[in-house]
Amino acid sequence: MSTQSHRIFLLRAYGDATIALHFLANSHEKNNYTVIASSHLRPLIKALSSYIDLSSLKIEFVDFGITKSQLNLFTNRHLVSINTIHQVIKLKQFVKHNPNNEGVDYLEQEKKSTLLNLFTGHSFKAIVNKQVYTDMGDFFISTVVIPKPTSTINKVLIVPDARISARRIPENAIDYIKTQLTGTNKSLQVAYFNKDNEHKLQTESQYELVSYANFEQLMALINDADFIFGSDSLPIHLCNALQKPHFILYPNNGSTAFFTPFCMANKCHANFDKFSSTHFPI
The missing domain is CATH 3.40.50.2000 (Glycogen Phosphorylase B;)
Known part of the structure; x- marks a missing residue:
């Protein structure tokens, strides 16, 4: 990975954000990324920072109007709604007014990323295609420590x-x-x-x-x-x-x-x- 300034947009559910941040925090490439996190993730990230060190990450919170667990466009249940349109418009305006001319803008997953690119007119690239932990580890050139089984379980x-x-x-x-x-x-x-x-x-x-x-x-x-x-x-x-x-x-x-x-x-x-x-x- 080059030393360009890339951005990772965290727009999906809480589990996706937890996995991405855990890998990024353990990556030697972390200085090459800025995290653009939907503001609905702020409480999760605040709580998570008490247990894993996120202090070295560049995280910017942006209000994209997400009130459920993820961008409506990524769901089936909330896909067709006025809120979905508002969220996509806010995201489209953000990338328009904050262009990333030096790097690439990434999304957590491939699922419905083509649809998002169509509606925003942007070129987001997906990190995960198949297995989340495997693909995240490969992308960030990073490993996370696997919990050790313990014989003492009380x-x-x-x-x-x-x-x-x-x-x-x-x-x-x-x-x-x-x-x-x-x-x-x-x-x-x-x-x-x-x-x-x-x-x-x-x-x-x-x-x-x-x-x-x-x-x-x-x-x-x-x-x-x-x-x-x-x-x-x-x-x-x-x-x-x-x-x-x-x-x-x-x-x-x-x-x-x-x-x-x-x-x-x-x-x-x-x-x-x-x-x-x-x-x-x-």
Whole structure:
């Protein structure tokens, strides 16, 4: 990679931003990039900076009107709406009034990047085409440290929620984990996102049901645990960034595109229907 000044536009979901920033922070090429982050990512990046060093990165926050988890144009659910038009116009105006004549403007993923280029008249290039962690590592000439399996696991955490409802861990899988831990000396927390409830919802004989309302609380729960079960969503990528051993549970026919290096190296993944004692890692 040359010493030109490139820009990376973070416009997608929180997991994409977490992965990109983690790789960039560990890259010898980081001085060649400026991160243009949608302002909806500011709370995530602020919380993340408490656990990984982002101080050397050049990050500029810009309000592109994104109020959901990512640019509407990248979704199917919110694609056709007036807000989508407003977001694309804001992005188009930004690149027009802030031209990058010395380098390349990059997006996290290839998915729908052609459509974005068509609507903005710009030439964004995608970093990821297939496997997110592999492609990010190759692009930034960077590696991230894979969490080490530990033989001392006292605190187990389940984070069932996911942005996409089909990826949420079902109750039968949660009950299976509870059953496997019954009679052991391991404590268990099950954490749900629910900003309207208090942090601790209830305590049962074998586990705690807790609620988190923001990224700080979620990361604190992850950081305090020894092992985490999560869906194919943001919490798993935070586990990777915070160096916590973890296990991905995913729906049938789910993609491996976002599987972490830890899960791939240690075979710590199973779909909902086939999750059994042969897959149980602890």
